[in-house]
Amino acid sequence: MVSRSGIVIQPVESMYGKQENSLDYTLNHFELIHGSDKERVRADMLHGKSGHFIFDLKGVQWYCHYNPVGYGGWYIFTMLRHDVGAAYASEITSRLTAASGVILICFLICVLLILRQQKRHTAALMRVAYYDELCQCPNLAKFKLDVQKFIDEHPGEGVLMTKFDIRQFKLLNKILGKEVGNTVLITIAAALDQETKIKGYCRAHDDEFYVFLCCSTSEELDKIRTSVWNQFYKCMGPGFSYPMEVIEGRYFMSFDDCQNAAEAVEKTNIAHSKAKELGTKVCEYDEALVKQALWKQQVEHQLEPALANGEFKIYLQAQYHLNEEALASAEALVRWEKEGKLIPPNDFIPILEQKGLITKLDFYVLEQLCRKMQSWKNEGRELIEIAVNFSRRHLENPDFIQNLCSIADQYGIPHYLLVVELTETAMWENEKNMIQMVEQLHENGFLMAMDDFGTGYSSLSLLKNLPVDIVKIDRSFFYDNQYKDRARILISNVMNMAKQLGMVTVAEGIEEQRHIDFLRQVGCDKVQGYYFTRPVPAESFWEGTRGAG
Incomplete structure (x- = not known):
């Protein structure tokens, strides 16, 4: 330890031998430092800076580092023989080189493991993306x-x-x-x-x-x-x-x-x-399938704008009492008038049914019908019972009956004048729900009709379990000449059973006098078909319907 003036406080005996002779000579007078190093060390010590220099002593090169203690202006001089330091540094370098080699090898191993794992993950992702x-x-x-x-x-x-x-x-x-x-x-x-x-x-x-x-x-x-x-x-x-x-x-x-x-x-x-x-x-x-597929897409995408633009028109087909041949009731039908052309129901109803969009059209028809009936009522006409077709998809809607009531009440139409009509197939597929639905319809004053009777799988079972009000006999019974005798027997018995069960019978698709004569003979209640009238727009129903007053 040396003061700023070069006074040695703690000598290093190993460097000089006897400390009282050599330290005063070497450190007190800085005889070990020569030239610019001497001035630089003096300046550093005066300003409290640290530094280092190299000197020769007895033919041996030494390395010296000086550093201020931070108290009283004292400095610590640390000296090391250069050859010892070089050997130590060489040893450290060797050790660092060896350590670096080990680290590099470990790093390479880690990289290889990561790449291998990444390859496995990539393969797993490929299997997820491309394999079932x-x-x-x-x-x-x-x-x-x-x-x-x-x-x-x-x-x-x-x-x-x-x-x-x-x-x-x-x-x-x-x-x-x-x-x-x-x-x-x-x-x-x-x-x-x-x-x-x-x-x-x-x-x-x-x-x-x-x-x-x-x-x-x-x-x-x-x-x-x-x-x-x-x-x-x-x-x-x-x-x-x-x-x-x-x-x-x-x-x-x-x-x-x-x-x-x-x-x-x-x-x-x-x-x-x-x-x-x-x-x-x-x-x-084939190309015909393409046209059909494109048409399906058009129907699906154009339903909403078509409803908003009033492109769906309500048609009515009258039903007549068979004995008096007087107007009794009617069925509401829908036609799509698009760009001046009339699109038949078979070209769009099955598509809407398949896509689950038919329920919107059903309620649209009901509302348009109720609006028309309200206008007839305001004109002083006596309203008649009108049937509206509904899809089987309504059976999945718990609010169906409530929606019916809401629309009918909005236009002041008595519930007993509205007939909810579903196909026999829809009833058979959902018989449990149908029983509950018919009960609710009756509780709210609506009538229930079974359409296309005879085309399903268990017609008689449905008649037994479902208290429907109206049974509509499908036209296929009247135009299958191969089994006409058997059909006559079936129709006759159906009419008799329906009468005993308190149901009204309606024969659909009747066009010929011979069918009228037969139906009158077996006691059918009503007839619907071209024999009396074709479907006509609701606006001209009273003018274009035979026997309408």
């Missing part, structure tokens, strides 16, 4: 990529794409259990995978599968189809005897107008949807 977990096969996204790659690499080769599913697969799950249902799907995928002529396949979702293969005719595809299902039943074993019905849509890809996998999938979808709609097992794509 249940069946361990490609999904629809991967299928489109595979198809596109194939048609790009095989230009001009005929390719067939097909989509199929199992009719009422949910019922299979319900009867046999979901585990068996999953086994069915897995086995279908396995059977497709074993067919060598199939170039690619996928499970899209639920029980829907897509397949593409090189095939030019339906007959060739039928053979492959048979081979696949034979393999399926073989794998399922003799214990599986559930009768499965497969619904299939086919599209023969034409390289003149389609070289795009996504477009081919859409066209195959159209064919498959048509097969389901028609209830057929197989349907092949």
Whole structure:
């Protein structure tokens, strides 16, 4: 330890030997420091700065570092032989180099592990994105990529794409259990995978599968189809005897107008949807299906603006008392007047039913009818009973009866003048809900009619369980000449049963005098059909209806 003036407080004996002779000489007078280093050290010590210098002593080079203590102006001089320091530094450097090497190796190992893990994650994500977990096969996204790659690499080769599913697969799950249902799907995928002529396949979702293969005719595809299902039943074993019905849509890809996998999938979808709609097992794509698909989209998207613009018009077809041939009641029908053309109900009602939009149109018809009836009432006309058709989808709406009451009451129309009309099929499919609905309708004063009686599966059972007010006999009973004698017997007995049950009978679609004579003979109450009048716009109902006052 040295003062600013160079006085040594604590000498280093190892450097000088005897401290009383050498320290005064070396440090007190700074004889170890020469030239500019001496002035620099003096200046640093006067200003309280630290520093270092190198000096020679007895032929040995030393390294010296000085640092202020921070009290009383004292400094600590630390000296180390240069060769010792160099050896120490070399050792530290070696150690640091070795440590750095170890660290580098560890770093590289970590990078490799991270890359390996990332590769695994990427592979897992690829499987999630492109493979079906249940069946361990490609999904629809991967299928489109595979198809596109194939048609790009095989230009001009005929390719067939097909989509199929199992009719009422949910019922299979319900009867046999979901585990068996999953086994069915897995086995279908396995059977497709074993067919060598199939170039690619996928499970899209639920029980829907897509397949593409090189095939030019339906007959060739039928053979492959048979081979696949034979393999399926073989794998399922003799214990599986559930009768499965497969619904299939086919599209023969034409390289003149389609070289795009996504477009081919859409066209195959159209064919498959048509097969389901028609209830057929197989349907092949053609341009007519495209027009139908486009029309469905137009109907769906144009419903709201058409309602707002008043394009849906109310028509009425009169119903007559058979004995007096006098106007008794009517049925409300709807027509779509679009761009000056009249669109028949069969061209849009089934589409709205399928898309779940029919309920909006039903209530629109009811409101327009009630508004018209209100205007007739204000004109002093005597109102008649009018039936309005409603979709089966209303059975799912707990507020249906309340909405009926609200609309009728808004226009001051007595409830007993409004008949809620549903088809027999809709009633049969929802018999439990129908019983409750009929009771509620009666509680609120409405009447209930069963339309298309005789076209369902359990007509007599419905007559027994449902206290409907009106039974409408379907026109098919009168125009199927092959079974006309049996039809006459059935109609006669239905009329008799309905009368005993207190129901009113209405015969639909009557056009000929011979039918009028027969219906009068068996005691039918009312007749509706071209024999008396065609449907007419509600505005001209009273002018265009026979016997209307």
